[in-house]
Amino acid sequence: MKLLKVEPLTKEAFAAFGQVIETESSNHFSINNGSTERYHRLADVELAQADDKAIISIFRANRLEYPLDIKMLERHPQGSQAFIPMQRQRFLIVVAPPAGTPSADEIRAFISDGHQGVNYGMGVWHHPILALENDSDYLIVDRAGEGPNCDEHFFADDEVFTLDGREFLNN
């Protein structure tokens, strides 16, 4: 079994895949007469076409079974996709750099501390949401527009990495 190492989610480690949406070590300034700090522009929504819209949705996710074999990844070639936990819940992230097909050997795994969201850059390969508990809600900011916007890649059996994940479960 080829096990993925799970890394802490940091802006630096995640830079090749998109942005980490968090206050930690992010630029901010005071607004509203000093009652609010604005952690500004932590992520940009990427849209491929002039008529595309940025839209806001909620995903309500159940946890998968861990250990989990990473048999596939998907990408959105026409837009970025942001996931922000709405209940401070931790979640796992599995990504591979943009390329015609994802390379199994370039897969990286991260754990969000529950205060961190992510914005997958346009075309970045990623696993569907890896929740650690049932009925966990994520705010999603992604793209609506013309044409197909989801590619899936399935790995050959001997390419499959496994994400253990059990250490992160609460129950």
Add this chain to the structure above:
Amino acid sequence: MKLLKVEPLTKEAFAAFGQVIETESSNHFSINNGSTERYHRLADVELAQADDKAIISIFRANRLEYPLDIKMLERHPQGSQAFIPMQRQRFLIVVAPPAGTPSADEIRAFISDGHQGVNYGMGVWHHPILALENDSDYLIVDRAGEGPNCDEHFFADDEVFTLDGREFLNN
């Protein structure tokens, strides 16, 4: 003293001001082999200019002093602005319909139950964030682009409404 009545936040009651971002009574469909429900397109990001970008920020807000006099409202003439609580925290909302200047007699107040975000439509008058606790984080989706995008209107003393708000404080 002219007191504002605080209404529960519902899609219907808020329709003139923008969208309520919530799963409750929202359309959804299964994705990710049934492990996730997508509550789809709860809000659209509105952008005035072709080169504008939708951006994602975090506001860390302190609570104001309640009762609070609503002395001013602001609006963003070039884009919508969404506020989504990141810790299931309740918050207050004060709005007035789009117009050259807001009418004090058309001001409405709402309370989010902490599972609900809001997206103020482009040009909708609203009060800066009305947090009910200190260090409360909100995800913000709004606009970056050229030109001024914040108008403020200050009410005459005899127009000022008061938001009591104390019943919603936790501490």
